[in-house]
Amino acid sequence: MKKLAMLLMMSVIATPALSEDSEGPYSANSQAKSWSLFGEEKARFEARVTDALCELTGDCPDDCGGGERPMVVIRKDDNKMLIVNKGGAPNFTGANYRLSEYCGQDVEVDGLLVGDPDLTPGIGAKVYQVQLIRAIGSDEWVKTNLYTKQWAKKYPEAKGKGPWFKRDPNVKAEIAKTGYFGIGLEADKKWLEENAE
Amino acid sequence: MFKSLLLAGAAIAAALPAAAASGDRVQITGEVIDSWCYYSGVMGGPDAVTGTAHHTCALWCAAGGIPVGILTEEGKIYMVLKWKDHDKVGDGKTILSVQSHQLVADGVHYERDGIDYILVEDIVADNGIPLTNHEDYGFVPPFAEPKQ
Numbered sequence: 001m002k003k004l005a006m007l008l009m010m011s012v013i014a015t016p017a018l019s020e021d022s023e024g025p026y027s028a029n030s031q032a033k034s035w036s037l038f039g040e041e042k043a044r045f046e047a048r049v050t051d052a053l054c055e056l057t058g059d060c061p062d063d064c065g066g067g068e069r070p071m072v073v074i075r076k077d078d079n080k081m082l083i084v085n086k087g088g089a090p091n092f093t094g095a096n097y098r099l100s101e102y103c104g105q106d107v108e109v110d111g112l113l114v115g116d117p118d119l120t121p122g123i124g125a126k127v128y129q130v131q132l133i134r135a136i137g138s139d140e141w142v143k144t145n146l147y148t149k150q151w152a153k154k155y156p157e158a159k160g161k162g163p164w165f166k167r168d169p170n171v172k173a174e175i176a177k178t179g180y181f182g183i184g185l186e187a188d189k190k191w192l193e194e195n196a197e
Numbered sequence: 198m199f200k201s202l203l204l205a206g207a208a209i210a211a212a213l214p215a216a217a218a219s220g221d222r223v224q225i226t227g228e229v230i231d232s233w234c235y236y237s238g239v240m241g242g243p244d245a246v247t248g249t250a251h252h253t254c255a256l257w258c259a260a261g262g263i264p265v266g267i268l269t270e271e272g273k274i275y276m277v278l279k280w281k282d283h284d285k286v287g288d289g290k291t292i293l294s295v296q297s298h299q300l301v302a303d304g305v306h307y308e309r310d311g312i313d314y315i316l317v318e319d320i321v322a323d324n325g326i327p328l329t330n331h332e333d334y335g336f337v338p339p340f341a342e343p344k345q
Contacts, residue, residue, distance in 0.1 A: 085264055
């Protein structure tokens with residue numbers, strides 16, 4: 001029953017925005033697409049790009065980790081540091097590779113601030129999903145969907161049909177060891193047998 | 198001359214990272230989670246995006262470079278920025294093997310603008326995945342089920 005309720009809820013969540021998303025102080029002129037997320041608020045602003053470890057500790061490689069460190073943007077208006085949790089592509093990918101191309105640069109970003117402590121107790125601030133980025137002075141927005149291209153270069157042997165995340169060699173190795181639920185192959189088998197259509 | 202030197206110094210200081218503060222040492226106990234699904238609700242409420250039900254999705258997100266968090270029993274989330282000697286924790290493999298696990302971790306904690314961060318130095322205990330919520334939720338998302 002709980003599973004049915006969950007499926008119903010997810011089908012609603014997956015539906016494109018049915019209602020007006022919340023406006024915030026940085027929503028003006030935003031071109032960001034709504035994803036109907038918790039506490040979603042469109043946000044376009046100027047910022048400096050860096051990686052979180054650098055900003056907090058002073059350990060700063062020139063390339064911000066080359067796409068393999070969690071990235072942040074430091075908003076120009078208020079010097080607020082926002083962790084960038086997600087890129088613009090709906091395929092389980094972050095934005096670290098794209099942002100690292102702008103390491104240390106001043107940019108304009110457009111995307112969604114996400115998170116609502118009423119729905120997810122314990123969170124202290126919203127995180128940022130960056131959908132578009134451009135260097136200050138550039139007219140051209142760039143999408144934050146670089147991950148799969150970088151992934152394909154990194155794992156040429158994983159080329160094939162289906163989405164990248166079902167072909168990723170590291171994910172496949174983990175599932176081969178401990179199963180889809182992570183607690184052993186027997187647990188997967190038992191659940192699949194009991195829930196066969 | 199002195200004024201020029203002062204201005205030059207101020208310009209250099211402005212170009213450096215703002216904080217670079219020292220963190221505080223912590224030991225935390227919590228579940229290694231995919232922070233995007235937890236914050237955003239994209240896969241459902243917080244109970245559905247933890248534990249065994251969400252394990253495969255957590256693997257996908259960590260492999261995709263989405264920041265990994267540690268969710269404590271008190272509900273606080275620490276974003277992981279370092280894992281032992283690895284500073285490239287978004288490389289898609291370093292933190293895969295402990296996804297959904299409950300860990301006791303030692304490290305250095307920083308807080309900035311409402312978000313907590315941890316540089317994990319040592320895993321004191323790994324309790325595996327105690328939250329077996331797949332009996333309630335099945336696979337989250339449903340297309341994580343094999344052969345779908």
